Amino acid sequence: MVRINENYSKIRSSYLFTEIAHRVAARQAAAPDAKIIRLGIGDVTEPLAPAVIKAMHRAVDDLSSRETFHGYGPEQGYAFLREAAAKADFADRGVDVSADEIFISDGAKCDCGNIQELFSSDVKIAVGDPVYPVYVDTNVMAGRTGKNDSGRYEGLVYLECTAANSFVPGPEAAEGADVVYLCYPNNPTGAVATKEQLQKWVDWAREEKSLILFDAAYEAFIRTPGIPHSIYECDGARECAIEFRSFSKTAGFTGVRCGYTVVPKGLCAYAADGTRVEMRPLWTRRQTTKFNGASYITQRGAEAVYGEEGRAETRKTIDFYLENASIIKKAVSSCGYNVTGGVDSPYLWVDVKGPSWDFFDRLLDEANIVTTPGAGFGRSGEGYIRISAFNSRENVLEAVDRLGKIL
Numbered sequence: 001m002v003r004i005n006e007n008y009s010k011i012r013s014s015y016l017f018t019e020i021a022h023r024v025a026a027r028q029a030a031a032p033d034a035k036i037i038r039l040g041i042g043d044v045t046e047p048l049a050p051a052v053i054k055a056m057h058r059a060v061d062d063l064s065s066r067e068t069f070h071g072y073g074p075e076q077g078y079a080f081l082r083e084a085a086a087k088a089d090f091a092d093r094g095v096d097v098s099a100d101e102i103f104i105s106d107g108a109k110c111d112c113g114n115i116q117e118l119f120s121s122d123v124k125i126a127v128g129d130p131v132y133p134v135y136v137d138t139n140v141m142a143g144r145t146g147k148n149d150s151g152r153y154e155g156l157v158y159l160e161c162t163a164a165n166s167f168v169p170g171p172e173a174a175e176g177a178d179v180v181y182l183c184y185p186n187n188p189t190g191a192v193a194t195k196e197q198l199q200k201w202v203d204w205a206r207e208e209k210s211l212i213l214f215d216a217a218y219e220a221f222i223r224t225p226g227i228p229h230s231i232y233e234c235d236g237a238r239e240c241a242i243e244f245r246s247f248s249k250t251a252g253f254t255g256v257r258c259g260y261t262v263v264p265k266g267l268c269a270y271a272a273d274g275t276r277v278e279m280r281p282l283w284t285r286r287q288t289t290k291f292n293g294a295s296y297i298t299q300r301g302a303e304a305v306y307g308e309e310g311r312a313e314t315r316k317t318i319d320f321y322l323e324n325a326s327i328i329k330k331a332v333s334s335c336g337y338n339v340t341g342g343v344d345s346p347y348l349w350v351d352v353k354g355p356s357w358d359f360f361d362r363l364l365d366e367a368n369i370v371t372t373p374g375a376g377f378g379r380s381g382e383g384y385i386r387i388s389a390f391n392s393r394e395n396v397l398e399a400v401d402r403l404g405k406i407l
């Protein structure tokens with residue numbers, strides 16, 4: 001008799017976006033002619049940049065002859081991509097991260113989910129509430145929590161992200177936590193953190209010998225000067241922070257799959273006897289054992305994002321999504337709703353003045369618009385919905401027109 005990992009039984013429901021997909025499929029079945037507009041999951045709609053396409057075509061050609069063929073790639077990713085990322089994402093911004101601290105992967109979601117394997121099973125985890133569900137669910141699966149009876153798991157530290165703190169909690173709420181997940185620009189609220197706010201977290205982590213797992217998947221949407229793009233812009237962050245980056249939203253790679261994780265040299269956690277242990281060799285060991293790298297074609301495509309053409313083209317696409325966000329923000333605000341986010345972020349966080357799943361269902365049934373109910377991101381997300389700005393302009397304009405009619 002094979003016993004299951006009982007921790008899976010603690011997980012309350014299906015993955016949020018799977019539940020939404022079921023409701024959308026039910027709506028479509030009930031109204032087969034309805035044109036459903038999807039502003040739910042943050043999935044990109046615009047094609048890849050021409051520079052990326054060209055680079056991927058060239059990479060395919062490389063694989064067609066023995067001289068330029070590539071089999072297994074280097075463990076951490078190809079040097080051409082790690083070096084391009086180290087230069088453009090860090091050195092050019094005056095931030096100290098070297099190419100050999102960058103680990104290329106098939107996306108930030110996997111890395112955010114896998115990183116917890118490096119920590120002991122009894123570390124205390126802190127997460128925002130509302131939160132991107134991957135941080136929570138992967139720790140539940142790993143047995144770091146108790147049951148979830150009241151919308152929250154026993155054993156986790158929840159950092160309230162509410163209108164009262166402008167959706168940016170400070171470290172005073174994280175007492176007793178060993179590892180804290182932070183995400184800015186935030187998914188789901190769209191809030192951004194200032195350098196002072198992030199510096200407080202870094203100072204706290206160094207003081208407490210804690211670690212910050214910083215998800216910067218949406219950094220490319222930052223347009224406001226002075227807002228940090230990386231946790232390593234803060235003094236001392238190299239000693240206490242791991243950062244995740246993604247090409248999904250930056251360059252439309254949600255289907256292509258590529259991201260990377262920065263584990264600085266010298267970043268340590270502790271063995272049971274109190275000795276300091278470097279995390280970088282541990283992550284190397286984990287990745288080389290369980291992962292064989294993003295494909296050569298993908299990495300060549302990602303490299304092109306950093307070229308002159310690729311940079312200009314991807315920036316234009318992000319500007320396009322930001323303009324979508326601004327159109328939606330204006331329309332929803334003018335219907336009398338408080339909207340956070342949508343600036344420096346593709347997500348809008350709307351106070352719907354009532355239960356979020358009811359509002360979600362209303363928009364789906366009455367306007368054929370898919371959003372994401374805030375309650376799906378945690379108890380403090382109740383009363384909100386998240387609207388994603390990833391869609392065509394035509395659909396966004398039609399969506400705001402429909403919203404204007406029913407709200």
Ligand code: MLT
Nearest residue numbers: 040041042043109132187
């Ligand atoms: C979201 O909608 O929250 C994201 O698309 C999910 C993800 O990036 O995995």
